[in-house]
Amino acid sequence: xxxxxxxxxxxxxxxxxxxxxxxxxxxxxxxxxxxxxxxxxxxxxxxxxxxxxxxxxxxxxxxxxxxxxxxxxxxxxxxxxxxxxxxxxxxxxxxxxxxxxxxxxxxxxxxxxxxxxxxxxxxxxxxxxxxxxxxxxxxxxxxxxxxxxxxxxxxxxxxxxxxxxxxxxxxxxxxxxxxxxxxxxxxxxxxxxxxxxxxxxxxxxxxxxxxxxxxxxxxxxxxxxxxxxxxxxxxxxxxxxxxxxxxxxxxxxxxxxxxxxxxxxxxxxxxxxxxxxxx
Numbered sequence: 001x002x003x004x005x006x007x008x009x010x011x012x013x014x015x016x017x018x019x020x021x022x023x024x025x026x027x028x029x030x031x032x033x034x035x036x037x038x039x040x041x042x043x044x045x046x047x048x049x050x051x052x053x054x055x056x057x058x059x060x061x062x063x064x065x066x067x068x069x070x071x072x073x074x075x076x077x078x079x080x081x082x083x084x085x086x087x088x089x090x091x092x093x094x095x096x097x098x099x100x101x102x103x104x105x106x107x108x109x110x111x112x113x114x115x116x117x118x119x120x121x122x123x124x125x126x127x128x129x130x131x132x133x134x135x136x137x138x139x140x141x142x143x144x145x146x147x148x149x150x151x152x153x154x155x156x157x158x159x160x161x162x163x164x165x166x167x168x169x170x171x172x173x174x175x176x177x178x179x180x181x182x183x184x185x186x187x188x189x190x191x192x193x194x195x196x197x198x199x200x201x202x203x204x205x206x207x208x209x210x211x212x213x214x215x216x217x218x219x220x221x222x223x224x225x226x227x228x229x230x231x232x233x234x235x236x237x238x239x240x241x242x243x244x245x246x247x248x249x250x251x252x253x254x255x256x257x258x259x260x261x262x263x264x265x266x267x268x269x270x271x272x273x274x275x276x277x278x279x
Contacts, residue, residue: 005100006107010115013108017116017162024166027109027246031253034101035261041097042258046265055080102251109171109246112162113152127155150174150244164246171246185241187248192237194255199229201262 012033017026035042058080066073113119113127125141128151132144145151153172156162164172168183175184236255240248 005104006111006115009104009108010112010118014116014118021163022166023162023164023171023246024169024249027171027249028253031250032257035254035257038097039261042261043265046262102247105247105250106243109244109250110150111152112156117161124152124155127159128152131155131158153244166245166249169245171244171249173245174243175240175245175248176242184245187245187252188237188240191240191248191252191255192233194252194259195236196233198255198258198262199233201259203229 009030013026013030016029017023020026020029059077062073062076062080066076108115113124114121128144129136129138129141131151131154132140136144148154150172153164156164157170157172164170169186173181173184175181175188178184236251240251
């Protein structure tokens with residue numbers, strides 16, 4: 001159903017590759033282009049998060065006033081949202097969009113002959129048969145494919161159909177399948193580090209001010225997202241470890257660009273707020 005996504009990504013990535021003649025650089029340029037295309041959604045998400053921070057005291061006030069009447073609380077909550085034209089799910093669209101992007105990129109980097117080069121399947125099969133163990137038959141083909149998930153990358157490396165080298169790292173390699181090649185740990189580690197930094201910066205910039213209850217001196221407890229954030233960061237590193245290095249490079253550079261965008265938008269929003277206050 002969503003096969004058009006990797007097909008589209010493959011066309012674009014191969015077009016960039018033909019311009020720069022390097023797979024790694026093509027992935028970096030592709031990542032930059034996707035970030036620029038998604039920038040309006042990123043801005044909308046940031047504005048939604050800022051609005052959410054402003055709404056926290058009002059929401060807390062409603063909870064204090066109607067804590068014993070859940071139906072009234074729900075009604076007043078809806079009125080508050082409508083009066084302030086605030087959609088609490090307005091910032092979720094960007095996250096939803098990025099899921100098919102990641103899946104599409106996994107297909108592209110895992111099967112570049114199919115999605116980038118657009119090589120006919122019969123020709124791909126013939127090339128795979130050439131790298132199978134001597135004496136293999138067509139009956140062994142399906143078994144070989146199942147045992148070698150990224151077999152198209154092996155064909156590319158053997159026949160040098162694409163320039164997969166990026167700063168001494170072959171982006172067709174998988175770190176979990178080449179455990180003695182320690183340089184393949186660089187991209188998974190960078191992916192983990194910069195995903196963690198991106199999450200930290202976003203949480204730091206959008207952390208709501210603690211609000212106190214009318215009936216207690218203690219601050220009202222806020223939802224603890226630490227476990228979820230740590231899990232997401234570790235998951236990004238694990239995925240970069242078990243997939244081709246090309247996807248890890250995309251993930252790392254995407255996180256790096258996200259950090260830059262977050263700082264840039266925060267600075268612009270502060271300038272806008274300052275200009276409004278001066279007026």
